[in-house]
Amino acid sequence: MKNLILIVLVAVCAAIIGPGAALADDGGVTVTVHLIPLQKGSLPTSVTTYGRVVPSQKAREILSVPVAVRVSDVEVREGQRIAKGTPLVTLVPSPETRSSYKQAEQALKVARLLLARSRRLAAAHLETTAQLAQDEKKEAGARTTLEALQQEGANGPHTLKAPFDAVVTNIAASSGAFVARGAPVIELARPTGLVFKTGVVPAQAAEIKNGDEATITPFSASGTFHGKVVLRGFVVSTQNGLIPIEISLPDSTLLTGEMGKVVINTGVKQGYVVPHEAVLLNTSGQTYIVQSIHDVARLVPVTVVTSKGDKDLVQGDLVAGAPVVGTGNYQLDNGTKLHAAGSGNTPGGNGSR
Secondary structure, rough: OOHHHHHHHHOOOHHHHOOOOEEEOOOOOOEEEEEEOEEEEEEEEEEEEEEEEOOOOHEEEEEEEEOOOOEEEEEOOOEEEOOOOEEEEEEEEEEEHHHHHHHHHHHHHHHHHHHHHHHHHOOOOOOHHHHHHHHHHHHHHHHHHHHHHHHHOOOOEEEOOOOOOEEEEEEEOOOOEEEEOOOEHHHOOOOOOOEEEEOHHHHHHOOOOOOOOOEEEEEEOOOEEEHHHHHHHHOOOOOOOOOOEEEEOOOOOOOOOEEEEEEEEEEEEEEEEHHHHHOOOOOOOEEEEEEEEEEEEEEEEEEEEEEOOOOOEEEEEEEEOOOOEEHHHHHHOOEEEEEEEEOOOOOOOOOOO
């Protein structure tokens, strides 16, 4: 009868403590675990983010109008690749601009008449040289004003042409629209000088510096492209709350507007390298690992610095020389007695500070 009761008690205890656990000699629970040596090491760190290909600041040019005009015709379309000298838009002066030009023509005509009169009077010694110089200055000013208006297209229809080989990235005005003085009409981008533009939170930006190497993987094509960080901003954008980052691209590889993922290599960090399975998360959101200290579990809070493959680089108040618990760690609490799998009666870990 006593033997039967003992068998039942053993079965009940086994059911309670679960698989991988056994009763110790003193009556406590010992859990069988897989132990991994704790090793110092390093892993490369990186920042992964997403963005799109855009023209760099120096590769863009916005063509605007120096005088108020009406758009007569648009010769190109957005996204079109054009050669230097290609007609872009035809512009005609607005009524106000045309009126200003007529006034400038009349002012020059009057100035020339007055200058001719002054020269005749001066030749007859009936006018001073100071008066003659004043009329010459007025004539020169009127002529300069008219020439400037002519160059700005105020004297009639004129066509804006591409100043270099480019891609049309934006057309700000349609046919028939009136455009105010100084307003943009068309935006061009050189096909070279493109960058991959993205943004990161300030904490990530602190890890990035100009010159860091990066790998870009576009969503629309296979393969990867390599570049370097050419701009790491120092001001948070009011539009999205991110720090702007720009990465150089090889010429003639990607198209403006393409989107993709970028991995920026930010250096190497030192710490303890542990398998990913060794890192756990408690109910408060704190990451931790379990070490075996003299065959007893100790839960140690850690910070995961970076990861690569199935390895994590962690930092924390770890005991040097004490192994880390791998398989079976999720069921452990502080003080749980441990037994290393496959070690027979050999203690599972003997770390010391």
